[in-house]
Amino acid sequence: MLDVGEDGDEGARTISLRLTPRGRSLLRDGTTPASTTPSKFLDTHVLRVGGEARLHAVIALSSFIEVGRVAESVDLLVAPQTLARALSAGFDAEVLRQRIEAVAPLPESLSRTLAQASIVVGRSTFVAAGGFLWVEDPSVRELLRTRRPTAELFVDPSPPAGLIIQPAVDLDRLARRCRAVGVEVMAEGQLVRARSGPMARPTPSPSRLSPARGGDK
Numbered sequence: 753m754l755d756v757g758e759d760g761d762e763g764a765r766t767i768s769l770r771l772t773p774r775g776r777s778l779l780r781d782g783t784t785p786a787s788t789t790p791s792k793f794l795d796t797h798v799l800r801v802g803g804e805a806r807l808h809a810v811i812a813l814s815s816f817i818e819v820g821r822v823a824e825s826v827d828l829l830v831a832p833q834t835l836a837r838a839l840s841a842g843f844d845a846e847v848l849r850q851r852i853e854a855v856a857p858l859p860e861s862l863s864r865t866l867a868q869a870s871i872v873v874g875r876s877t878f879v880a881a882g883g884f885l886w887v888e889d890p891s892v893r894e895l896l897r898t899r900r901p902t903a904e905l906f907v908d909p910s911p912p913a914g915l916i917i918q919p920a921v922d923l924d925r926l927a928r929r930c931r932a933v934g935v936e937v938m939a940e941g942q943l944v945r946a947r948s949g950p951m952a953r954p955t956p957s958p959s960r961l962s963p964a965r966g967g968d969k
Contacts, residue, residue: 773824791856797831799856809854815841816848832865845869881907883917885926885937892935902929 753775756767771779789802798820801810813828816838820827830852838848845866852858858866885906887893896902896915905926907916917926927937928946937944 793830793856793859793862794827796859796861797829799828799830799852801826801828801855805855809851812851813855816843830862832862835862835865835869839869880919881916882919882921883923884914885917886914887935888913895933896930896935899933901932902935905929 753772754769755772756769788804791800791802791805793799799817802825810826810828813830816830816834818829818831818834820829835848839845849858849863849866852862885896887896893913893915897906897908897910905915905918905921907918910916923937923939923944924946927944930937931946
């Protein structure tokens with residue numbers, strides 16, 4: 753009903769308010785007759801909210817529309833770019849259609865936009881990964897992909913020209929396993945050398961143990 757008007761004197765610290773057209777109507781008549789004007793699209797993108805619109809249906813549009821002109825009537829902007837933002841935010845195209853049609857029938861152009869947006873042209877699968885190993889030589893790539901020491905390190909299938917590294921594999925482990933099959937790993941232009949650790953002593957074979965002598969205990 754009210755709008756901010758001219759500021760008062762600086763020393764008085766007052767703010768002037770003015771009545772909006774709707775506020776003048778309410779004060780003049782005491783009551784505002786219920787409007788029976790239906791909501792409709794004025795053009796391809798401008799939706800004028802009529803008196804028949806349900807409040808909850810209009811509020812349901814707030815997440816993917818822009819507010820245009822607000823005076824005696826309220827105009828909402830439902831453009832292809834606002835629909836695209838809603839779709840990228842996770843809204844289903846059919847849900848958008850239902851919410852808009854709860855207020856007013858969709859124009860043909862927006863109906864086609866939603867129909868096109870609901871078409872699935874392909875499907876992709878997300879795979880968590882720890883990195884990507886570029887391997888230009890197909891034979892070396894196949895060696896790493898199939899040999900027992902290294903096969904478990906990579907995601908199969910991997911895209912051409914390389915191998916996707918499993919998320920739990922660190923660089924040191926990768927370098928050690930690849931070097932075991934004769935492949936060196938480069939990172940940031942440097943050769944990765946695995947950290948050296950104590951080597952386990954070989955366990956002697958029982959067949960090579962000398963028999964105990966009679967005097968030994």
